[in-house]
Amino acid sequence: MELICHKVALPLIVPFSTSFGTQTERDAMIFELKKDGITAYSEAVTDYGPHYSYEDNDTAFHIIRKYLVAAIFNVPKPEEFLKSVKHVKGHNMAKAAMEMLLWDFWAKDAGQPLHKYLGPSKGKAEVGISIGIDDTDVMKERAQEAVNRGFKRVKVKIKKGMEESIVNIVREGIGNKFPLSVDANTDYTLDDIEVLRSLDKYSLAYIEQPLDHDDIIDHAELARLIKTPICLDESIISEYRASKAIKMEACKYINIKPGRVSGLTESMKIAQLARENNIHTWVGGMLETGVGRAFNVALASSKFIDSPGDTSPNDRYFSRDIVKNPFKMMDGVIDANDGPGIGIQIDTQYLKKVEKERIKLL
Ligand SMILES: [Mg+2]
Incomplete structure (x- = not known):
């Protein structure tokens, strides 16, 4: 089993402004889980700063590495995972990044599209x-x-x-x-x-x-x-x-x-x-x-x-x-994608190009 976090920066076509501020690129964390011939993916929706909520990329990464990664070691079903991390208060975006990784994994395991x-x-x-x-x-x-x-x-x-x-x-x-x-x-x-x-x-x-x-x-x-x-x-x-x-x-x-x-x-x-x-x-x-x-x-x-x-x-x-x-x-x-799980094919070449850091978590 392997769990990788790809930290990427994708340039936005048009800067995006809200009442919080303006973004010109999307700093994203993509997670990749490999086990039993299945490769599952997910993304943390956190961003560079704690503006939409108190979470940002750094807090999510910290919570995932320190408190959540151990709970996905045996690749539980999403609901079991959530029960096992109940002692971690809040940090929903960090939890979601791991929980959705499990949804993609289990949908692929069942040979079904996620939807x-x-x-x-x-x-x-x-x-x-x-x-x-x-x-x-x-x-x-x-x-x-x-x-x-x-x-x-x-x-x-x-x-x-x-x-x-x-x-x-x-x-x-x-x-x-x-x-x-x-x-x-x-x-x-x-x-x-x-x-x-x-x-x-x-x-x-x-x-x-x-x-x-x-x-x-x-x-x-x-x-x-x-x-x-x-x-x-x-x-x-x-x-x-x-x-x-x-x-x-x-x-x-x-x-x-x-x-x-x-x-x-x-x-x-x-x-x-x-x-x-x-x-x-x-x-x-x-x-x-x-x-x-x-x-x-x-x-x-x-x-x-x-x-x-x-x-x-x-x-x-x-x-x-x-x-x-x-x-x-x-x-x-x-x-909706009808391929197994989330049904996406990663552009590995471009992922490498926009990748700022690649961290092995498991
Ligand atoms: Mg809104």
Whole structure:
């Protein structure tokens, strides 16, 4: 058995800005597990800094090496792995990197594509686009391009002070009927109620995570004060937390990111719980390479996921990916990979080229 971590830096085509800052490349950690003739892959969705959550590449690597690697030595099933690392509090993205490696391994062992191995599958994922903060005219153009390319929903990042100028011009560009949502990435508080209410007139599909990253209570209050439905992202770190948000009526949508919730086991539980309670779900993204993206598309293909997600085709972010068979989108739909496991073929040449470090963990 062998476990390798490839630390890579992939240049982004367009710098990606949110209310946290701007990225020009994606620093990713790719994991490769070899055992019994099977090679499984996964990706940590952490990045260079602790901005989306408290985790970053260095903390994830530390937690994996010191506390998690021992728990995958016998290649357990994902759920058993999670039970055996319960004593490690938090660090969901580190856990997810190992948990998803096991999903790929066991799906390959069963000779099944991951999207079917996970449960009832639609075989495809509906795709929306996430547009970073930029000059508002540029954002409008990107939104129009996205509509023309067939994306099913446009989401624009907003930040305090720029929300109305962004939404107004993008709405003007794509019309009043096209599904549009905004993502505030925690930039507001309840004191901003007037400005948040001013977005009600734009018929947004939802506003994503307007308030603090671990808040539910204020979001529940906000939900009663504005018309725009609320989608929670950062706040939903587990099925337990999702159940509390649903109970408090803090959201109408949940953005499920496997990395944020310790992997696919918990993602599937959240998706099922949400559907039972008529809460919409979709699958978000974290600028993953083709490796992490393949897990997102497998999850987004689940029958429990009912809304278009952020699983854009890879060519929107990277001119060349580390997989040879990146996803292609047709009419806003990506077909799930039907090869075994996540169904990707690693471009080993390019992986070597963008690799900054290669560490043997087992
Ligand atoms: Mg978000």
